[in-house]
Amino acid sequence: MTPRIASILMPLVRGIDPERAHDLALRALRFGLAGADRGADDPILATTAFGIPFRNPVGLAAGFDKSAVAIGPLMRLGFGFVEAGSVTPRPQIGNPKPRLFRLSEDRAVINRMGMNNAGLAAFVARLNALPRPRPAVLGANIAINKEKADPFRDYPALYAAVAPVADYVAVNVSSPNTPGLRDLQGEEQLRQVLAALAATRAGLAGPRPPIVVKIAPDLAPGAVEPVVEAAIAHGVEGLIVSNTTIARPAPLRSPLKSQTGGLSGPPLRALSTEMLKRVARLSRGRNLTLIGCGGVGSGADAYEKLRAGASLVQLYAAFAYEGPALVPRIRRELAALLRRDGFREVADCVGVDIR
16 A cells, blocks of 8 residues: 555545544554555655754654654655654553544544553563664653652653663653643753753763754743753754643634643644744854744744744644645655755755744
8 A cells, every 4th residue: 555545545534533543544454455655765855864864855744653653654655754652661641531532623632631651661572673774863752640759769760761762762742631740841840850961861882863842832932942951951963842732722623622731733833933933033053953843744844943033843643634635745845845945955944934
């Protein structure tokens, strides 16, 4: 099956309960039923971030494959990078069902999954089994368990465990579905977490992959600068802007809009892009790479994030709606927009709207 045929079947999948459909999609990917993108990347899309070469700047956000069961097949769909996770130290089943809601009228998703995943040991084993060289850059997104968690112990231990198998490590302190997790974005707690991570990283004898921190789009204006300063002070290489939102930007048409959880998809785009611009202005010229995430569903959306200060972009909800054929389409559209405006490469357009 080709990615195009897999995407044609997406309307049938959307008729199934969202979580059941997601599980079926992962199973189909595992068995190679989504095919692979055989098209070559346009050379204009090649870029470098964190000192790592990316074939293109379009990535899959964490949350799609929390337990790394289908990372290899996902990498073959044409993404420049794929982020597995969030993974927690111990397996956990997540929140009670139903916990995933498809807001079809808004092309959006609300989830309160609660980071259901198979735990660190299974996660690392699956990533370690991926054949090399990998067709895309691999990110590992780490988080803490809902119960019996110690952030200052758990994040460093998670980093040390995934460091040998990941190209970069994303620290999730912004999911709205784990009680107390977003409190770790507070200045003092975040500095303590990042200091513990830096100490562990410095002591590793093997690989020390770049660290990026994933933040919420709902941070108050006065809370953004301390996050940026803490990241820079402790050697963090980047920020992902942003996670899902607990806000409900108007207008939302779906009757499911009142469900509790994090909202993703087009209604998040403006909010996350404004946050991205704010972070980009604060971090400009300070060696902090930004990844734009939230509402990306087209080449134009990706281009907007790049112009707002992101060096890379991630998508999630649009991929869940449209399937594998979306990835090559975004790449084609993005390449055309870069050429239309006279850019020679992705890096040339990063942050042009905030200069």
